[in-house]
Amino acid sequence: MIRAAIIGASGYIGGELCRLLLGHPRLELVAPVSRSLARRRVDGAHPNLRGLTDLTFTTSEDAADCDVVFLAAPHRETMGMVAHWADRSVCLIDLSADFRLHDPAVYEHYYGARHTAPELLTKFVTGWPERHRKDLVGADRISVPGCMANAAVLALYPLAAAGLIGDTATVDGRIGSSGSGAGAGPMNLHAERSGAMRVFAPTGHRHEAEVAQATGLTVRMSATGVEAVRGAQVLCRATLETDVGENDLRRVYRDCYGEEPFVRVVAQRRGLHRLPEPKILSGSNFCDVGFALDADRGEVIAVAALDNLMKGAAGNAVQCLNIRQGWPERLGLEFPGLHPL
Amino acid sequence: MIRAAIIGASGYIGGELCRLLLGHPRLELVAPVSRSLARRRVDGAHPNLRGLTDLTFTTSEDAADCDVVFLAAPHRETMGMVAHWADRSVCLIDLSADFRLHDPAVYEHYYGARHTAPELLTKFVTGWPERHRKDLVGADRISVPGCMANAAVLALYPLAAAGLIGDTATVDGRIGSSGSGAGAGPMNLHAERSGAMRVFAPTGHRHEAEVAQATGLTVRMSATGVEAVRGAQVLCRATLETDVGENDLRRVYRDCYGEEPFVRVVAQRRGLHRLPEPKILSGSNFCDVGFALDADRGEVIAVAALDNLMKGAAGNAVQCLNIRQGWPERLGLEFPGLHPL
Amino acid sequence: MIRAAIIGASGYIGGELCRLLLGHPRLELVAPVSRSLARRRVDGAHPNLRGLTDLTFTTSEDAADCDVVFLAAPHRETMGMVAHWADRSVCLIDLSADFRLHDPAVYEHYYGARHTAPELLTKFVTGWPERHRKDLVGADRISVPGCMANAAVLALYPLAAAGLIGDTATVDGRIGSSGSGAGAGPMNLHAERSGAMRVFAPTGHRHEAEVAQATGLTVRMSATGVEAVRGAQVLCRATLETDVGENDLRRVYRDCYGEEPFVRVVAQRRGLHRLPEPKILSGSNFCDVGFALDADRGEVIAVAALDNLMKGAAGNAVQCLNIRQGWPERLGLEFPGLHPL
């Protein structure tokens, strides 16, 4: 059994990590760290875990030694913690944004703060199993992508890699409320969020930089908060460079993802669920990817959907760890999602 | 034109008062008071008012003189403000709980604090137009009932007054998220409240005391937060004392409310909307009241629904002021509600 | 008083027309026509109208004579009805899609059916008050735009007319469930729609043709159903042709809409509600229009929001009638919308 700690275990991503670790046959959660809830029961903050654990949250100081640390702490705070946890654990898996971007100048542009550990930026393997599976084997520093970034990269990368599209893409992201975390703020109030369509980032959403870095495209990304909890969806537009048909597109995606355990190609001619929808993915680690062709205008619309706490964060992190360890990739991630929900 | 101030104008009830006053032909909003947002635009906090007003929030100190003050401040803080505002305005209309209960001991039991102005408790007329219309004419101190209390009283009073039911009733209240106000807390987070059925008061909800006081019944009141914003609904059970039929019940309610501008009797045999539902009442000042008879068990179920910010607070307050002034009772309260919503 | 009929009065748009006509000081609803609910009470289908009317639905045959007919019937059925109603009323206001497009070939392309009354297409004035106000005065045939089309046109037209943008635009529409009407289908089931983000038209949404016709742009329009009821929102992207700043954009919109009763320019630097959001517009006739500038990439994002049953249908129709009659344009359309909701 691998012993694991979670920093920020009382948040939403932290809670999802708790759930996954408690259900994982080869992982043992030994240190759920939360400054604010230290010594309170884990199942008080995460009531879905009642009966599964009697653990209490612990402070950083009192955390037991462990083999892997999941960092689910806020952006800009995490870069200052790495040294501390590197002393206590061989493997660090970071779910914040602090080690996602390779260029500290880009980080500063998008996050409004100078990076305080730029020398570490290149040490982290991007937690993108579909592309970096080999690099993840044995990796000791893993940086998990942002939720909408992950969806957009999974949607666009096959097209970009195959040279089918031009060098720019627009990404319209839509995201549910758990993407903002468990901290209470006015934008997260139920009365404000219920039925909302809130364009909180009309241009330059932070995940734009990750998508650009991963795909090599110039990316324009907007983001809208909608009424949903865990869902995230991207609608990506790109101009086709060559005269491709629907079957060509389908083959490109199938070639890319046909063997992937957690990417499904969903692009049907008809039906209620013909394109990826996040709500059926809640709790699952799938990212569904699909597309539509506007042949007349030479444009492709790629759509991807995922659970922002799972394939968008905690689930993807566990998938990366499974790969690092050489375990079966689906281990602890078998839940397929619910319908209806 | 009557000049009005609103204390607590940046909250949800305060915002609804702003909307109503701005649309009222005989009221002028001169002082929207908010400590936290002083000097910020009113339509920044209440974006539905864009284009209707250029007012900014003001402090208590800078508030213009006025003829009526609406107190939409928190419980336990309001009792300390009355003297201040009484010096500045003839008429005070309080929307907090501080002057709803006549007995300071009952107040202390339910609100966990000693009442600091018990001598004023009997000075306030209860803002219950259907029962105290005459007392409201010319009244200078008005205390508006709690939202679920108002619904339960309107549902139960006709039965109690007609001597049809025993001396106890149970009230199961269900309430939307705006009932908790605009302050951000964990229970109000969208991700926590979405799809919730949260029994936050299994016994002894505070509004119980108001219903008991108004009806003379012993009342057992629970409350559950559900996924809705403005709605409030009560399902009340009482034992029938005599052998009454559906027509008797209908007559009792019709006799009581047939002429009322804001109470509709909704008790149909069939149909989707056979009993009161709050969602079609959003923005309206109606309280719909209905009933069902369980003749075999000698029990009546009375159901009432309202918008917790309107007939449950701000709308009822304006109705009371209309009565006080001798104006048409519907003035400024004509909006009938939307379907669907 | 002008006497009005509504064809399709039991649907969602029909119900909203009922509400508006019952509250309009110069309009009398004399014939709410519904085949399926003939002789049933109007407030049975539209429970928000309880106490406001005792009308029952009527058949087409039994409909009283009237001065204006609102056609809220399905696409493809309406074109066959015009002759019938033209015999019975001077003024027809059509809310279906049948007379929106001027070119019958475009109609056939987007609606999959040959137009059976192509000779009438040019007889209808487009119900676009902000552009065709003069043409609407005295008009006897008015065709009201589609909800997302109206929003997109209001967002893009000022930019196109000022020559600020290139000749193409993309429009990503998001729409609530009332946009699908009151007919029950699987996609409208609550369990299917709750929390959904359903890309039902990844390319070529029908409203695309209207936006192209009105703006002269080549338009690529997608549409996604989200969890909301009445809201519709468009996020439009266009390339800037010249080096314009935020103030230039603001001036263009203000010049266009500064005097408009139902278009508000909402484009703030910060704040929860900095860009247009549909939920605060429920029940109101406003279309809020805003923008953001991506100066680095030379792109403008224009955002517009409205209530799909109001400025997106029934409210806009009444506004057009007010103009036709020479009445104050806001008559019967004063409700500003609610916050929170």
Added chain:
Amino acid sequence: MIRAAIIGASGYIGGELCRLLLGHPRLELVAPVSRSLARRRVDGAHPNLRGLTDLTFTTSEDAADCDVVFLAAPHRETMGMVAHWADRSVCLIDLSADFRLHDPAVYEHYYGARHTAPELLTKFVTGWPERHRKDLVGADRISVPGCMANAAVLALYPLAAAGLIGDTATVDGRIGSSGSGAGAGPMNLHAERSGAMRVFAPTGHRHEAEVAQATGLTVRMSATGVEAVRGAQVLCRATLETDVGENDLRRVYRDCYGEEPFVRVVAQRRGLHRLPEPKILSGSNFCDVGFALDADRGEVIAVAALDNLMKGAAGNAVQCLNIRQGWPERLGLEFPGLHPL
């Protein structure tokens, strides 16, 4: 491997059975029967199952032989099917209401139809594992309780069995939209159900008869549809017969359920989640049961929550089958539920 068929596999309960059977290590789904969708892919109707199965729906006639048949067909239709399926399978597990009540007269009273197979009523073991575990071992006819009935029985039975309460109880049930099934009707439309609190059964809800039969109490049951999908919750009131304290109540529940794999006692003094809430149970087979004491009035409030498709239907059915087979009771039912959701 046990071979299983599901009758009504395209419905919501049927879909949940598909999910559970596909994930169950000792069950093989060989015949998902659906009249309306025969020959269509199972994952077309249940998109969460994409990648997990290539099965298509089959007709009754073409269904493969199997060891167990789950009947997820409508009430009143199921009683006519039993003979047919009894010829084809040793074990029948019925999820309709047709074999829940022992007395055909009670069935007729609540379901409005004469029972056509009354001689079979006593052949079915009630699928109530917590009470009838021994009877379920080897049982060939199992009838799974209704969702709100199951919750209410689990809440009330321990109190009734311990003789702590009088002989009557009231049950106020609240239920999400999936409880109405996948058939589209006006009451299930998103625009009608969103934010609703719909008292569709003010008295005499059908599940009342099951609760009475199981507990021996006289039960008065109402039901309200609220905005949620899978959740069901009951708030039960009963008068205490003796002077019991909170600890006594807690002990009674703990004695009853301390060893139960799928019943958790949730009755905390404070906290957001102090009492059972259905939303954290979506997809799980737990029923959470809690209580509050109103010592002054001698009343106990018992609250229970579950997922109406899981412990309220499909999950409970699989738990019963696990018991029948002598398998570990949690097999295939390990998913703990999500938070937030």
